[in-house]
Amino acid sequence: NLTQRLAKVVKTMRGEARLTETNTAEMLREVRLALLEADVALPAVRDFIAKVKQKAMGEEVLAALSPGQALVGVVQRELAAMMGGDLGPEASLLSFATQPPAVILMAGLQGAGKTTTVGKLAKFLKEKHKKKVLTVSADVYRPAAIGQLQTVTAQVGADFFPSLPTDKPVDIALAALDFAKRHYHDVLIIDTAGRLGIDADMMAEIAALHAAVKPIETLFVVDAMLGQDAINTAKAFNDALPLTGIVLTKLDGDARGGAALSVRHITGKPIKFAGVAEKLDGLEAFDPQRMANRILGMGDILALVEEAQKGVDMAAAQDMAQKIKSGGRFDLNDFKAQLGQMKKMGGMASMMDKLPAQFQQAATGANMGNADKQVRRMEGMINSMTKQERAKPELIKATRKRRIAAGAGVQVQEVNRMLAQFDQMQTMMKKLKGGGMMKMMRSMKG
Ligand code: GDP
Ligand code: MG
Numbered sequence: 001n002l003t004q005r006l007a008k009v010v011k012t013m014r015g016e017a018r019l020t021e022t023n024t025a026e027m028l029r030e031v032r033l034a035l036l037e038a039d040v041a042l043p044a045v046r047d048f049i050a051k052v053k054q055k056a057m058g059e060e061v062l063a064a065l066s067p068g069q070a071l072v073g074v075v076q077r078e079l080a081a082m083m084g085g086d087l088g089p090e091a092s093l094l095s096f097a098t099q100p101p102a103v104i105l106m107a108g109l110q111g112a113g114k115t116t117t118v119g120k121l122a123k124f125l126k127e128k129h130k131k132k133v134l135t136v137s138a139d140v141y142r143p144a145a146i147g148q149l150q151t152v153t154a155q156v157g158a159d160f161f162p163s164l165p166t167d168k169p170v171d172i173a174l175a176a177l178d179f180a181k182r183h184y185h186d187v188l189i190i191d192t193a194g195r196l197g198i199d200a201d202m203m204a205e206i207a208a209l210h211a212a213v214k215p216i217e218t219l220f221v222v223d224a225m226l227g228q229d230a231i232n233t234a235k236a237f238n239d240a241l242p243l244t245g246i247v248l249t250k251l252d253g254d255a256r257g258g259a260a261l262s263v264r265h266i267t268g269k270p271i272k273f274a275g276v277a278e279k280l281d282g283l284e285a286f287d288p289q290r291m292a293n294r295i296l297g298m299g300d301i302l303a304l305v306e307e308a309q310k311g312v313d314m315a316a317a318q319d320m321a322q323k324i325k326s327g328g329r330f331d332l333n334d335f336k337a338q339l340g341q342m343k344k345m346g347g348m349a350s351m352m353d354k355l356p357a358q359f360q361q362a363a364t365g366a367n368m369g370n371a372d373k374q375v376r377r378m379e380g381m382i383n384s385m386t387k388q389e390r391a392k393p394e395l396i397k398a399t400r401k402r403r404i405a406a407g408a409g410v411q412v413q414e415v416n417r418m419l420a421q422f423d424q425m426q427t428m429m430k431k432l433k434g435g436g437m438m439k440m441m442r443s444m445k446g
Pocket of ligand 2: 114192
Protein backbone atom coordinates (compact mmCIF):
# COMPACT_ATOMS: atom_id res chain seq x y z
CA ASN A 1 0.00 0.00 0.00
CA LEU A 2 0.92 3.64 -0.12
CA THR A 3 2.33 3.65 3.39
CA GLN A 4 4.81 0.91 2.59
CA ARG A 5 5.80 2.63 -0.61
CA LEU A 6 6.26 5.97 1.10
CA ALA A 7 8.22 4.43 3.94
CA LYS A 8 10.55 2.96 1.37
CA VAL A 9 11.03 6.35 -0.25
CA VAL A 10 11.66 8.04 3.08
CA LYS A 11 14.25 5.44 3.87
CA THR A 12 16.11 5.72 0.61
CA MET A 13 15.96 9.49 0.84
CA ARG A 14 17.10 9.60 4.44
CA GLY A 15 20.71 10.02 3.51
CA GLU A 16 19.99 12.59 0.85
CA ALA A 17 20.07 16.17 1.96
CA ARG A 18 18.31 17.58 -1.06
CA LEU A 19 15.43 16.86 -3.30
CA THR A 20 16.64 16.15 -6.76
CA GLU A 21 14.74 15.58 -9.93
CA THR A 22 15.60 11.91 -9.66
CA ASN A 23 14.54 11.25 -6.11
CA THR A 24 11.39 13.34 -6.49
CA ALA A 25 10.45 11.42 -9.60
CA GLU A 26 11.04 8.15 -7.79
CA MET A 27 8.86 9.21 -4.92
CA LEU A 28 6.08 10.36 -7.22
CA ARG A 29 6.20 7.09 -9.10
CA GLU A 30 5.54 5.22 -5.88
CA VAL A 31 2.66 7.51 -5.02
CA ARG A 32 1.19 7.03 -8.46
CA LEU A 33 1.37 3.25 -8.25
CA ALA A 34 -0.14 3.27 -4.81
CA LEU A 35 -3.09 5.41 -5.90
CA LEU A 36 -3.73 3.12 -8.84
CA GLU A 37 -3.64 0.21 -6.40
CA ALA A 38 -6.19 2.05 -4.29
CA ASP A 39 -8.40 2.06 -7.39
CA VAL A 40 -8.25 5.75 -8.14
CA ALA A 41 -9.02 6.50 -11.80
CA LEU A 42 -6.08 7.58 -13.93
CA PRO A 43 -7.13 11.18 -14.67
CA ALA A 44 -7.53 11.79 -10.95
CA VAL A 45 -4.14 10.24 -10.27
CA ARG A 46 -2.51 12.53 -12.83
CA ASP A 47 -4.16 15.59 -11.40
CA PHE A 48 -3.03 14.64 -7.91
CA ILE A 49 0.56 13.92 -8.90
CA ALA A 50 0.78 17.26 -10.68
CA LYS A 51 -0.36 19.06 -7.53
CA VAL A 52 2.08 17.20 -5.30
CA LYS A 53 4.90 17.86 -7.72
CA GLN A 54 4.21 21.55 -7.65
CA LYS A 55 4.13 21.62 -3.84
CA ALA A 56 7.24 19.46 -3.62
CA MET A 57 9.15 22.13 -5.46
CA GLY A 58 8.04 24.62 -2.83
CA GLU A 59 10.43 26.13 -0.35
CA GLU A 60 8.98 24.35 2.65
CA VAL A 61 10.00 20.97 1.34
CA LEU A 62 13.28 22.11 -0.12
CA ALA A 63 14.26 23.62 3.21
CA ALA A 64 13.20 20.58 5.26
CA LEU A 65 15.83 18.61 7.10
CA SER A 66 14.51 15.41 5.65
CA PRO A 67 12.97 16.03 2.24
CA GLY A 68 11.60 12.50 2.09
CA GLN A 69 9.51 13.02 5.17
CA ALA A 70 8.47 16.48 4.10
CA LEU A 71 7.23 15.02 0.84
CA VAL A 72 5.17 12.47 2.71
CA GLY A 73 3.61 15.38 4.56
CA VAL A 74 2.78 17.06 1.26
CA VAL A 75 1.17 13.89 -0.07
CA GLN A 76 -0.99 13.57 3.00
CA ARG A 77 -2.10 17.19 3.05
CA GLU A 78 -2.81 17.32 -0.68
CA LEU A 79 -4.79 14.13 -0.51
CA ALA A 80 -6.97 15.49 2.27
CA ALA A 81 -7.36 18.76 0.37
CA MET A 82 -8.39 17.00 -2.84
CA MET A 83 -10.80 14.87 -0.88
CA GLY A 84 -12.62 18.06 0.05
CA GLY A 85 -10.61 19.28 3.00
CA ASP A 86 -10.00 22.49 1.05
CA LEU A 87 -13.75 23.12 0.81
CA GLY A 88 -13.98 23.66 4.55
CA PRO A 89 -16.17 21.97 7.15
CA GLU A 90 -19.35 23.57 5.78
CA ALA A 91 -19.11 21.54 2.60
CA SER A 92 -20.72 18.46 4.05
CA LEU A 93 -23.82 20.29 5.29
CA LEU A 94 -27.18 20.08 3.57
CA SER A 95 -28.82 23.31 2.56
CA PHE A 96 -32.32 24.21 3.74
CA ALA A 97 -32.15 27.77 2.50
CA THR A 98 -35.45 27.71 0.70
CA GLN A 99 -39.17 28.01 1.23
CA PRO A 100 -40.12 24.68 2.84
CA PRO A 101 -40.25 21.96 1.87
CA ALA A 102 -36.58 21.65 1.03
CA VAL A 103 -36.52 19.07 -1.75
CA ILE A 104 -33.70 16.52 -1.90
CA LEU A 105 -33.41 14.56 -5.15
CA MET A 106 -31.49 11.31 -5.14
CA ALA A 107 -29.62 10.20 -8.27
CA GLY A 108 -27.44 7.22 -9.03
CA LEU A 109 -27.20 3.79 -10.60
CA GLN A 110 -29.32 0.86 -9.52
CA GLY A 111 -27.90 -0.73 -6.41
CA ALA A 112 -25.86 2.33 -5.48
CA GLY A 113 -27.77 2.66 -2.24
CA LYS A 114 -30.26 5.46 -3.03
CA THR A 115 -33.28 3.97 -1.30
CA THR A 116 -31.26 2.97 1.76
CA THR A 117 -29.72 6.44 1.87
CA VAL A 118 -33.18 8.06 1.73
CA GLY A 119 -34.02 6.13 4.90
CA LYS A 120 -30.73 7.10 6.53
CA LEU A 121 -31.16 10.75 5.60
CA ALA A 122 -34.75 10.83 6.83
CA LYS A 123 -33.57 9.43 10.16
CA PHE A 124 -30.66 11.86 10.35
CA LEU A 125 -32.80 14.90 9.51
CA LYS A 126 -35.54 13.84 11.86
CA GLU A 127 -33.30 13.10 14.82
CA LYS A 128 -30.46 15.56 14.42
CA HIS A 129 -32.28 18.46 12.82
CA LYS A 130 -35.80 17.87 14.16
CA LYS A 131 -37.20 18.11 10.63
CA LYS A 132 -40.56 16.82 9.52
CA VAL A 133 -39.63 14.57 6.63
CA LEU A 134 -41.69 13.13 3.76
CA THR A 135 -40.33 10.53 1.36
CA VAL A 136 -41.61 9.46 -2.04
CA SER A 137 -40.49 6.92 -4.63
CA ALA A 138 -40.40 7.79 -8.30
CA ASP A 139 -38.97 4.35 -9.08
CA VAL A 140 -41.85 2.87 -11.07
CA TYR A 141 -39.82 0.21 -12.85
CA ARG A 142 -38.85 -2.34 -10.25
CA PRO A 143 -41.94 -3.89 -8.63
CA ALA A 144 -40.51 -3.91 -5.12
CA ALA A 145 -38.92 -0.45 -5.18
CA ILE A 146 -41.85 1.55 -3.81
CA GLY A 147 -42.50 -0.99 -1.07
CA GLN A 148 -38.81 -0.95 -0.10
CA LEU A 149 -38.91 2.81 0.43
CA GLN A 150 -42.16 2.51 2.37
CA THR A 151 -40.51 -0.02 4.67
CA VAL A 152 -37.36 1.99 5.40
CA THR A 153 -39.41 5.15 5.89
CA ALA A 154 -41.60 3.38 8.43
CA GLN A 155 -38.50 2.07 10.18
CA VAL A 156 -37.25 5.59 10.83
CA GLY A 157 -40.68 6.98 11.63
CA ALA A 158 -40.84 9.53 8.80
CA ASP A 159 -43.87 10.14 6.57
CA PHE A 160 -44.31 8.31 3.29
CA PHE A 161 -46.19 9.49 0.20
CA PRO A 162 -47.53 6.44 -1.65
CA SER A 163 -47.11 6.14 -5.39
CA LEU A 164 -48.15 3.57 -7.99
CA PRO A 165 -46.00 1.81 -10.60
CA THR A 166 -48.50 3.04 -13.20
CA ASP A 167 -47.89 6.72 -12.36
CA LYS A 168 -45.39 8.92 -14.20
CA PRO A 169 -42.29 9.91 -12.19
CA VAL A 170 -42.77 13.66 -12.66
CA ASP A 171 -46.45 13.43 -11.65
CA ILE A 172 -45.49 11.46 -8.54
CA ALA A 173 -42.89 14.03 -7.54
CA LEU A 174 -45.23 17.00 -8.07
CA ALA A 175 -48.04 15.34 -6.13
CA ALA A 176 -45.67 14.62 -3.25
CA LEU A 177 -44.42 18.19 -3.31
CA ASP A 178 -47.97 19.50 -3.16
CA PHE A 179 -48.75 17.15 -0.26
CA ALA A 180 -45.60 18.20 1.60
CA LYS A 181 -46.52 21.88 1.27
CA ARG A 182 -50.03 21.33 2.59
CA HIS A 183 -48.82 19.22 5.50
CA TYR A 184 -45.95 21.49 6.50
CA HIS A 185 -43.13 19.08 5.88
CA ASP A 186 -39.70 20.65 6.19
CA VAL A 187 -38.07 18.22 3.81
CA LEU A 188 -39.21 16.08 0.88
CA ILE A 189 -36.78 13.37 -0.24
CA ILE A 190 -37.42 11.97 -3.71
CA ASP A 191 -36.07 8.50 -4.43
CA THR A 192 -35.57 7.73 -8.10
CA ALA A 193 -35.04 4.75 -10.38
CA GLY A 194 -31.53 3.75 -11.33
CA ARG A 195 -30.31 1.58 -14.16
CA LEU A 196 -27.58 -0.98 -14.17
CA GLY A 197 -25.45 1.26 -16.36
CA ILE A 198 -25.49 4.78 -17.71
CA ASP A 199 -28.54 5.12 -19.87
CA ALA A 200 -29.94 8.05 -21.85
CA ASP A 201 -33.54 7.39 -20.80
CA MET A 202 -32.56 7.40 -17.15
CA MET A 203 -30.70 10.67 -17.54
CA ALA A 204 -33.59 12.29 -19.39
CA GLU A 205 -36.03 11.16 -16.74
CA ILE A 206 -34.05 12.44 -13.79
CA ALA A 207 -33.30 15.70 -15.58
CA ALA A 208 -37.07 16.14 -16.09
CA LEU A 209 -37.66 15.40 -12.41
CA HIS A 210 -35.07 17.98 -11.49
CA ALA A 211 -36.66 20.62 -13.71
CA ALA A 212 -40.11 19.90 -12.25
CA VAL A 213 -39.32 20.02 -8.53
CA LYS A 214 -36.23 22.30 -8.45
CA PRO A 215 -34.52 20.56 -5.57
CA ILE A 216 -32.20 22.49 -3.26
CA GLU A 217 -30.05 19.38 -2.96
CA THR A 218 -29.36 16.94 -5.78
CA LEU A 219 -27.31 14.14 -4.32
CA PHE A 220 -25.40 11.69 -6.45
CA VAL A 221 -25.24 8.34 -4.66
CA VAL A 222 -22.29 6.18 -5.64
CA ASP A 223 -21.03 2.81 -4.49
CA ALA A 224 -17.44 3.04 -3.24
CA MET A 225 -16.89 -0.52 -4.44
CA LEU A 226 -17.15 0.72 -8.04
CA GLY A 227 -13.54 1.84 -7.78
CA GLN A 228 -12.26 3.31 -11.03
CA ASP A 229 -15.62 2.95 -12.77
CA ALA A 230 -17.06 5.52 -10.41
CA ILE A 231 -15.47 8.23 -12.50
CA ASN A 232 -17.53 7.47 -15.63
CA THR A 233 -20.79 7.24 -13.73
CA ALA A 234 -20.03 10.43 -11.86
CA LYS A 235 -19.24 12.23 -15.09
CA ALA A 236 -22.51 11.16 -16.72
CA PHE A 237 -24.63 12.30 -13.77
CA ASN A 238 -22.66 15.50 -13.30
CA ASP A 239 -23.18 16.39 -16.96
CA ALA A 240 -26.89 15.68 -16.81
CA LEU A 241 -27.68 17.34 -13.47
CA PRO A 242 -26.47 20.26 -11.39
CA LEU A 243 -25.34 18.06 -8.51
CA THR A 244 -24.95 19.68 -5.12
CA GLY A 245 -23.23 16.82 -3.38
CA ILE A 246 -22.21 13.20 -3.31
CA VAL A 247 -23.01 10.30 -1.03
CA LEU A 248 -20.37 7.58 -1.07
CA THR A 249 -21.90 4.30 0.07
CA LYS A 250 -20.63 0.91 1.23
CA LEU A 251 -17.50 2.27 2.80
CA ASP A 252 -17.90 -0.43 5.43
CA GLY A 253 -16.79 -2.91 2.78
CA ASP A 254 -13.23 -3.39 1.68
CA ALA A 255 -13.32 -0.64 -0.92
CA ARG A 256 -10.01 1.11 -0.82
CA GLY A 257 -11.57 4.50 -1.16
CA GLY A 258 -10.15 5.40 -4.55
CA ALA A 259 -13.67 6.21 -5.75
CA ALA A 260 -13.75 9.20 -3.43
CA LEU A 261 -10.80 10.83 -5.14
CA SER A 262 -12.08 10.00 -8.63
CA VAL A 263 -15.55 11.36 -7.99
CA ARG A 264 -14.23 14.53 -6.38
CA HIS A 265 -11.87 15.03 -9.29
CA ILE A 266 -14.50 14.71 -11.99
CA THR A 267 -17.37 16.60 -10.34
CA GLY A 268 -15.63 19.07 -8.03
CA LYS A 269 -18.67 18.63 -5.77
CA PRO A 270 -18.37 17.94 -2.05
CA ILE A 271 -18.84 14.43 -0.74
CA LYS A 272 -21.40 15.16 1.93
CA PHE A 273 -22.06 11.76 3.44
CA ALA A 274 -20.54 8.33 3.75
CA GLY A 275 -22.63 5.19 3.98
CA VAL A 276 -20.96 2.86 6.45
CA ALA A 277 -23.55 0.14 7.06
CA GLU A 278 -26.66 -1.42 5.63
CA LYS A 279 -28.51 -0.38 8.75
CA LEU A 280 -30.30 2.94 8.75
CA ASP A 281 -28.00 4.52 11.29
CA GLY A 282 -25.03 3.82 9.02
CA LEU A 283 -24.63 7.34 7.66
CA GLU A 284 -21.79 9.67 8.58
CA ALA A 285 -20.77 13.17 7.60
CA PHE A 286 -17.92 12.70 5.16
CA ASP A 287 -14.50 13.30 6.69
CA PRO A 288 -11.85 14.19 4.06
CA GLN A 289 -8.98 13.66 6.46
CA ARG A 290 -10.12 10.21 7.43
CA MET A 291 -10.69 9.25 3.82
CA ALA A 292 -7.21 10.44 2.91
CA ASN A 293 -5.81 8.27 5.68
CA ARG A 294 -7.79 5.30 4.43
CA ILE A 295 -6.25 5.65 1.00
CA LEU A 296 -2.82 6.15 2.50
CA GLY A 297 -3.17 2.96 4.46
CA MET A 298 -4.66 4.17 7.72
CA GLY A 299 -2.74 4.97 10.86
CA ASP A 300 0.75 4.01 9.81
CA ILE A 301 1.27 6.99 7.63
CA LEU A 302 0.57 9.28 10.55
CA ALA A 303 3.69 8.02 12.26
CA LEU A 304 5.71 9.08 9.25
CA VAL A 305 4.10 12.48 9.14
CA GLU A 306 4.46 12.89 12.87
CA GLU A 307 8.09 12.10 12.48
CA ALA A 308 8.42 14.71 9.78
CA GLN A 309 6.70 17.33 11.89
CA LYS A 310 8.30 16.78 15.22
CA GLY A 311 11.79 15.79 14.25
CA VAL A 312 11.85 12.65 16.33
CA ASP A 313 14.92 10.61 15.86
CA MET A 314 13.44 7.34 14.70
CA ALA A 315 16.85 5.79 14.42
CA ALA A 316 17.44 6.27 18.14
CA ALA A 317 14.01 4.90 18.93
CA GLN A 318 14.72 1.92 16.75
CA ASP A 319 18.02 1.28 18.50
CA MET A 320 16.23 1.30 21.81
CA ALA A 321 13.51 -1.02 20.55
CA GLN A 322 16.21 -3.32 19.26
CA LYS A 323 17.96 -3.27 22.59
CA ILE A 324 14.82 -4.15 24.52
CA LYS A 325 13.90 -6.81 22.01
CA SER A 326 17.26 -8.49 22.21
CA GLY A 327 16.82 -8.79 25.95
CA GLY A 328 19.04 -5.82 26.73
CA ARG A 329 18.24 -4.06 29.96
CA PHE A 330 16.47 -0.77 29.92
CA ASP A 331 18.58 1.33 32.28
CA LEU A 332 18.62 4.91 33.44
CA ASN A 333 20.83 5.92 30.52
CA ASP A 334 18.07 4.77 28.21
CA PHE A 335 15.52 6.43 30.44
CA LYS A 336 17.38 9.70 30.13
CA ALA A 337 17.62 9.37 26.35
CA GLN A 338 13.94 8.63 26.27
CA LEU A 339 13.05 11.65 28.35
CA GLY A 340 14.90 13.70 25.77
CA GLN A 341 12.88 12.09 22.97
CA MET A 342 9.65 12.72 24.77
CA LYS A 343 10.47 16.37 25.19
CA LYS A 344 11.05 16.66 21.46
CA MET A 345 7.64 15.16 20.87
CA GLY A 346 5.82 17.97 22.60
CA GLY A 347 6.16 16.89 26.17
CA MET A 348 5.21 13.85 28.12
CA ALA A 349 1.63 14.87 28.79
CA SER A 350 0.81 15.30 25.12
CA MET A 351 2.57 12.06 24.33
CA MET A 352 0.69 10.15 27.00
CA ASP A 353 -2.58 11.49 25.61
CA LYS A 354 -1.87 9.81 22.33
CA LEU A 355 -0.88 6.43 23.64
CA PRO A 356 -3.25 3.50 23.37
CA ALA A 357 -5.28 2.92 26.52
CA GLN A 358 -3.27 -0.05 27.79
CA PHE A 359 -0.02 1.94 27.79
CA GLN A 360 -1.73 4.97 29.20
CA GLN A 361 -2.74 2.89 32.19
CA ALA A 362 0.83 1.75 32.73
CA ALA A 363 2.02 5.32 32.34
CA THR A 364 -0.49 6.67 34.81
CA GLY A 365 0.59 3.91 37.14
CA ALA A 366 4.06 5.37 36.86
CA ASN A 367 2.51 8.74 37.66
CA MET A 368 3.69 10.27 34.42
CA GLY A 369 0.41 11.73 33.25
CA ASN A 370 1.16 15.38 33.97
CA ALA A 371 4.86 15.07 34.33
CA ASP A 372 6.36 17.70 32.07
CA LYS A 373 7.75 19.63 35.00
CA GLN A 374 8.95 16.44 36.61
CA VAL A 375 10.82 15.48 33.48
CA ARG A 376 13.25 18.32 34.02
CA ARG A 377 13.76 17.32 37.65
CA MET A 378 14.24 13.69 36.66
CA GLU A 379 16.85 14.72 34.16
CA GLY A 380 18.55 16.72 36.86
CA MET A 381 18.70 13.68 39.12
CA ILE A 382 19.90 11.36 36.40
CA ASN A 383 22.58 13.89 35.50
CA SER A 384 23.80 13.75 39.09
CA MET A 385 24.38 10.01 38.85
CA THR A 386 27.50 8.26 37.80
CA LYS A 387 27.46 6.19 34.67
CA GLN A 388 27.64 3.08 36.78
CA GLU A 389 24.66 4.13 38.85
CA ARG A 390 22.65 4.75 35.73
CA ALA A 391 23.45 1.33 34.39
CA LYS A 392 22.73 -0.39 37.72
CA PRO A 393 20.16 1.62 39.68
CA GLU A 394 20.10 -1.01 42.41
CA LEU A 395 23.51 0.32 43.49
CA ILE A 396 21.82 3.50 44.62
CA LYS A 397 21.52 3.18 48.41
CA ALA A 398 21.15 5.83 51.12
CA THR A 399 24.52 7.61 50.77
CA ARG A 400 24.34 7.77 47.01
CA LYS A 401 20.74 8.97 47.19
CA ARG A 402 21.79 11.87 49.44
CA ARG A 403 24.55 12.81 47.04
CA ILE A 404 22.26 12.68 44.01
CA ALA A 405 19.56 14.69 45.79
CA ALA A 406 22.08 17.35 46.74
CA GLY A 407 23.45 17.44 43.20
CA ALA A 408 20.03 17.92 41.66
CA GLY A 409 18.76 20.26 44.34
CA VAL A 410 15.89 18.00 45.39
CA GLN A 411 14.82 16.06 48.49
CA VAL A 412 15.91 12.49 49.00
CA GLN A 413 12.26 11.42 48.85
CA GLU A 414 12.12 12.70 45.32
CA VAL A 415 15.05 10.51 44.36
CA ASN A 416 13.22 7.57 45.91
CA ARG A 417 10.09 8.42 43.99
CA MET A 418 11.98 8.75 40.75
CA LEU A 419 13.66 5.39 41.23
CA ALA A 420 10.30 3.79 41.96
CA GLN A 421 8.86 5.38 38.84
CA PHE A 422 11.79 4.18 36.83
CA ASP A 423 11.14 0.71 38.16
CA GLN A 424 7.57 0.87 36.89
CA MET A 425 8.75 2.27 33.60
CA GLN A 426 11.11 -0.66 33.28
CA THR A 427 8.22 -3.05 33.81
CA MET A 428 6.20 -1.19 31.20
CA MET A 429 9.10 -1.45 28.78
CA LYS A 430 9.22 -5.17 29.29
CA LYS A 431 5.53 -5.33 28.52
CA LEU A 432 6.05 -3.45 25.30
CA LYS A 433 8.71 -5.98 24.33
CA GLY A 434 9.78 -6.18 20.72
CA GLY A 435 9.39 -2.98 18.77
CA GLY A 436 7.65 -1.44 21.73
CA MET A 437 8.99 2.03 21.27
CA MET A 438 8.23 1.93 17.58
CA LYS A 439 4.77 0.68 18.29
CA MET A 440 4.26 3.42 20.81
CA MET A 441 5.31 6.07 18.35
CA ARG A 442 3.27 4.63 15.55
CA SER A 443 0.17 4.49 17.67
CA MET A 444 0.30 8.21 18.23
CA LYS A 445 -2.17 10.02 16.09
CA GLY A 446 -1.76 13.60 15.01
P1 GDP B 1 -30.69 1.66 -4.90
O1 GDP B 1 -30.93 0.69 -6.00
O2 GDP B 1 -29.74 2.74 -5.32
O3 GDP B 1 -31.94 2.21 -4.30
O4 GDP B 1 -29.91 0.84 -3.76
P2 GDP B 1 -30.47 0.25 -2.40
O5 GDP B 1 -30.72 1.34 -1.41
O6 GDP B 1 -31.61 -0.66 -2.67
O7 GDP B 1 -29.19 -0.56 -1.91
C1 GDP B 1 -28.66 -1.65 -2.61
C2 GDP B 1 -28.00 -2.58 -1.65
O8 GDP B 1 -26.89 -1.95 -1.03
C3 GDP B 1 -28.90 -3.00 -0.49
O9 GDP B 1 -28.67 -4.35 -0.21
C4 GDP B 1 -28.45 -2.12 0.65
O10 GDP B 1 -28.68 -2.74 1.90
C5 GDP B 1 -26.97 -2.00 0.37
N1 GDP B 1 -26.39 -0.77 0.92
C6 GDP B 1 -26.73 0.51 0.71
N2 GDP B 1 -25.91 1.35 1.37
C7 GDP B 1 -25.02 0.59 2.03
C8 GDP B 1 -23.88 0.87 2.88
O11 GDP B 1 -23.52 2.01 3.18
N3 GDP B 1 -23.21 -0.20 3.36
C9 GDP B 1 -23.57 -1.48 3.05
N4 GDP B 1 -22.85 -2.47 3.55
N5 GDP B 1 -24.59 -1.77 2.25
C10 GDP B 1 -25.32 -0.76 1.74
MG1 MG C 1 -33.88 2.01 -4.92
